[in-house]
Amino acid sequence: MFDVLAFDADDTLWANEHLYIMKRERFIELLRPYADPDLIGKTLDETEITNLRYYGYGIKSFALSMVETAVSLTAGRVSGEAIQAILQFGKEMREHPVQLFAGVTAVLAEVGQTHTLMLITKGDLFEQESKIARSGIADCFRHIEVVSEKNAETYDSLLHNYGIAPSRFLMVGNSLRSDILPVVEIGGTAVYIPYATTWAHEHVSSHTDTTGYFELEQINQLPSLLKRLT
Ligand SMILES: [Mg+2]
Known part of the structure; x- marks a missing residue:
């Protein structure tokens, strides 16, 4: 799918x-x-x-x-x-050392067997590249993109550049504002995995519509969700 x-x-x-x-x-x-x-x-x-x-x-x-x-x-x-x-x-x-969440390496290895994996992170280029290098998981990803903002235009242009149809694209992230809603907006699918704390800027006020995305408690649940969807 x-x-x-x-x-x-x-x-x-x-x-x-x-x-x-x-x-x-x-x-x-x-x-x-x-x-x-x-x-x-x-x-x-x-x-x-x-x-x-x-x-x-x-x-x-x-x-x-x-x-x-x-x-x-x-x-x-x-x-x-x-x-x-x-x-x-x-x-x-x-x-500060980059501390991967439990199960991340195993999940990426598993879903990477059947899908092309991409990393899309927002922020300072120097800082994000350093974290990616230190994370030890950079090789899991075919494409890595560091962007200054994650909105519908950003995703639209990334998908266009890579020749990916939105219906074939799934984004996993912890921020409704940056990872989920803009992807749903352009016709993609998103998996929301909330983190314990979310920065004030990333809060989306009174968001109740969950159409178009899935919510998981932890990344370990991603492989079984993907199996259910295919
Ligand atoms: Mg995030």
Whole structure:
């Protein structure tokens, strides 16, 4: 039924969002002498979303947003040491090992026997390429695409470039906004595997229509779903 199975990477194949949550907590601790913790968290979230249009996604963007939030919440009084600590948060995130979710390697090996596998991830090219290389699973994929945004136009143009009919394309991911809804919109099929935490920007408000996609609890269930669909 499907020729190409495409996978999102962050929080679909490996854990990612928890790194941001951990450093967000450290950042709140760092700025606690200057502002209310809730205000710090809220300001950082808003700054990150505003800054997407300047810096795109990823750790560098997150680090710049932390610096900007620190400067603004302290009215410019934040110390050089604190800025240095913030920059160090970013470097630690960058060097954190890529931790695959349980079963990922086996699932890719199994479904790769019958389908062409593709990796479609969004974010900073340098950062995503490094994670893919360190993941140890790059060889499982025939095609790897790092894109700056995942919307219907992105998927449309990828499928066009590879000569894939939407009806033969299935996308697996943890984000309704980036991996599921745009694929359904262009006539493809999607498998939604929610992750424990989802970044505020990826939330889709009051989404109730589940037409056109399947939902699984974990990636280990993918092979049996594919068998049911064929
Ligand atoms: Mg993801």
